[in-house]
Amino acid sequence: MVKITDVARHAGVSPSTVSYALSGKRPISEETRQRVEEAARELGYRPHAGARALASSRSNVLALVIPLRAGIHVPVVMQFAVSVVTTARKHDHDVLLLTQEEGEEGLRRVADTALVDALIVMDVQLRDPRLPLLRSLERPSVMIGFPADSEGLTCIDLDFKAAGEACVEHLARLGHRVVALVGSPPEVYVRQTAFAQRVVQGFTAAADRSGLSSSVHPCEASPAAARLVAEQLLREQPALTGVVVHNEPILEPLIEAFEQLGLRVPGDLSVTAICPDELAESVRVPVTSVALPSAEVGERAVELLMKKLGGSAVPEATLLPPRLAERASTMPRSA
Amino acid sequence: MVKITDVARHAGVSPSTVSYALSGKRPISEETRQRVEEAARELGYRPHAGARALASSRSNVLALVIPLRAGIHVPVVMQFAVSVVTTARKHDHDVLLLTQEEGEEGLRRVADTALVDALIVMDVQLRDPRLPLLRSLERPSVMIGFPADSEGLTCIDLDFKAAGEACVEHLARLGHRVVALVGSPPEVYVRQTAFAQRVVQGFTAAADRSGLSSSVHPCEASPAAARLVAEQLLREQPALTGVVVHNEPILEPLIEAFEQLGLRVPGDLSVTAICPDELAESVRVPVTSVALPSAEVGERAVELLMKKLGGSAVPEATLLPPRLAERASTMPRSA
DNA sequence: GCATGACGTCGAAGCGCTTCGACGGGCGAA
DNA sequence: TTCGCCCGTCGAAGCGCTTCGACGTCATGC
CATH class of the missing domain: 3.40.50.2300 (Response regulator)
Known part of the structure; x- marks a missing residue:
């Protein structure tokens, strides 16, 4: 496994410089940055996810809790999940899949072990038992759907x-x-x-x-x-x-x-x-x-989460306005 | 955040003893073990996933690559995914969701960064471009479906x-x-x-x-x-x-x-x-x-992976025998 | 009675990365 | 010319956990 010290040696700089050059968190001269990037490319350097998570206390992973229950249209869930994954990747994050079966304990587990940075919860009930937990968790979350009391939570859905x-x-x-x-x-x-x-x-x-x-x-x-x-x-x-x-x-x-x-x-x-x-x-x-609009909801949910992770405030409620498309199945009532 | 040293102090032992007591990787006296477990419970101790991954070079996460393409029945994919997650949890693992869209680069990424320990790939093509990669990866994988040449790979599917x-x-x-x-x-x-x-x-x-x-x-x-x-x-x-x-x-x-x-x-x-x-x-x-039998395939796939992670050899091909259930839609040809 | 080993525990090293404080050199201002 | 400052870089300190070797204790065998 090639590690940051290998890259540093190969580029003739210190490990910290490699880190800064690749993350952009401190100014690095253009020339050094290029040398580092090339060294990384040549060696095929891939930062170790665990090490990174430990040092930065960010795992760059989101949890997605999907529903299992009857009466929910499966393709919608699937499309939503795919859109979450795709959008998360655009923000350099991955997605951990949880089933609703795991319940509150599952949420607490992935949050407390720092396996994930944030959570997306689908199929929220009006009086969902997970609400108090989500409110108390130190990690941001977004819910798909609106519970009876959404105070202090971030929710999004079609209106x-x-x-x-x-x-x-x-x-x-x-x-x-x-x-x-x-x-x-x-x-x-x-x-x-x-x-x-x-x-x-x-x-x-x-x-x-x-x-x-x-x-x-x-x-x-x-x-x-x-x-x-x-x-x-x-x-x-x-x-x-x-x-x-x-x-x-x-x-x-x-x-x-x-x-x-x-x-x-x-x-x-x-x-x-x-x-x-x-x-x-x-x-x-x-x-x-x-x-x-499952794809849009998924995308927006991830973006809300990214904003929260970035420390910005986001609206508690996001209601997507309905768009009605006229097709062949409706016409004026015959006289 | 409560860490292993807190538990150690609370139980009056060293951190390493806590680790061994909780993992069972070395013999610990019954009495000490109980003290440790109680301390962990009281304090609500949750080992940090990143730290654990870094120290043990095991993330306890599996990657699952799901297909997106046309002509594949969505509920089957979903059922499969759920069964993978459920079975993985029984073995104390989590599941990272990848879309096929991410392609080979995505596989390489999660494998090389040690984000995952092993991979499950669905919807394998006869001559799948990911095959050479999977063969060369240092992490075990299981494929759902059979490519033309499955030499050196582990595959499972309905026959x-x-x-x-x-x-x-x-x-x-x-x-x-x-x-x-x-x-x-x-x-x-x-x-x-x-x-x-x-x-x-x-x-x-x-x-x-x-x-x-x-x-x-x-x-x-x-x-x-x-x-x-x-x-x-x-x-x-x-x-x-x-x-x-x-x-x-x-x-x-x-x-x-x-x-x-x-x-x-x-x-x-x-x-x-x-x-x-x-x-x-x-x-x-x-x-x-x-x-x-999507659920069964998912379950068996995870179990194969667990065996491989445990160092055991597994058969390259697993073909589940068909089970035909007679229902109302067939009867003898009328004379 | 003493060497042997098994058992239970400890201490320290280190996994690979980020980040903080510090430092040297160049520049502009006085 | 000199002082101060900023830019770019470095070194070292951890992040929280696992694991290896070592050590003390106690029972066992000759």
Whole structure:
């Protein structure tokens, strides 16, 4: 293994000079810097991560806690994770993967052993047991999603309430008067995940504001469940012409089910969704949707963390505004 | 931060004794050990990961390289990653997440900086550019999948050839004489990913052996593509009664398409798949399938790595035998 | 009874890096 | 010309842990 003293000898300087030349933390003459850099390149020098972490008390590693639970769309988690890794690398950091299963003890462990400098926590619950811990930890963290009380924490997410509103408003603008929300599986609501409830809030509030008649229907993530909901909607709300879907796996099956029940999309029924653009575009009838910007959230989360690590203050709440993309699944209500 | 000297003082022993007491690397009297453990607990002692890594030249971190590319079923990757993390934790290791995007440089970086002790590489290509690097690295690695030449490497995967065979043999046993394989998207074959080709090999070999007439059809991962393949199959092979699907996203849409074309599953057409059990069970007609045991592969991969880290020799190739689970989608050919 | 060895513990060295204080030489100001 | 200052570099001190060799003690065997 080639170490800093090897580089120093090869460049004819002291180890500390090598360190400063490579880190830029003190001014070094241009000429010396180049000699050092070349020596490092020639020898293939790679600073030992552990040694560096010990001396600088910075590991340059971030922890990412991913959810495992049912009702969460896996591709979204994956895309998010990838974007975190990619962005972290741009800031010269690596990412340690933790599962939610590890719980608070896992967070405490990686923080206390100085394995990581900072943490990103996904799938935050309204009253998440990890909150007190995160608040007390001496390391910065960012949460994806909003708990009931986010005082003293840094949170970021799509503005799901506004997303729900945007969908309804779009339908209202098109003249629809009776709308329904087909939501996430019941267990997602039961365990008080904030984002699902916020969609409902936004949906309901906007519908009320616009004087629409509305209803909310949690739905399991299976095609069979989608079919049942479709039938139920037809039966109970024959005047229905607008649907908002917040449940990725059933988006396509639900549309399929409506069509099999004789409802054309968008001819008889306009459909909007809150889901990744990728999914909205891959359905046979491309769906008007508010994008779930996982990649952007991941990127922003890492950047918030970098700022905090740099000692800057950051806003406690970052709500990404919804962007609604019109596609083929919505049209004005037929007269 | 509480350090080992604090624990030592509190327990009335030397730091080295604390180290030995906690690691068990040298015999320590039961009484002393208990005093040390209690002191550590009382003070909330957490050894500093960097210091430990520096002194022991072991970081207790594994690198996991995940694929990003098209045509790979995301939930499988995710399940695999989770199982790697979970198993690694059982062996007191953590997992650093790398994307394939980082390429060889990324592997070299984490290995050379001693950030990780060992590596797990997913989605290995037949002639993967990372192979020479992995062979030359001084750190052990395990690959998920088999390259053309696996000499000197440790590889593990489902035995995809046997899986293809198992599906065909099951159909043959049920009396089917004309079978088709609906495979992965074309790009998967083009980039020479071993597992897709092995399924084809197994499928074809078994069909030939049993004297079945067979054909192979790559298929994009969209419902529309599934419909096209279904139509094509009906048109070109009216005598077809057995189908093997190796393409997760289209399993359900394909069956749907067959039924819409008037073919009952399994009445007119028996369908088997190579996919996660979870998926096979969630289709409306539960599908007879060979399981894609991602969790088991992940677990075994970590265990292989642990053995290598412990200095034991491990087999170069580990092929998990296929397990075919009969479900509702297959039945004997109607006379 | 004394040498032998095993057991339990200690002290010190050192892992490879960062960082702090210091120092020498060059320059501008007085 | 001299003083003071800044720039660029160096040396040394650790960061917190593991590990090696050594040492004292006690039981064992002849």
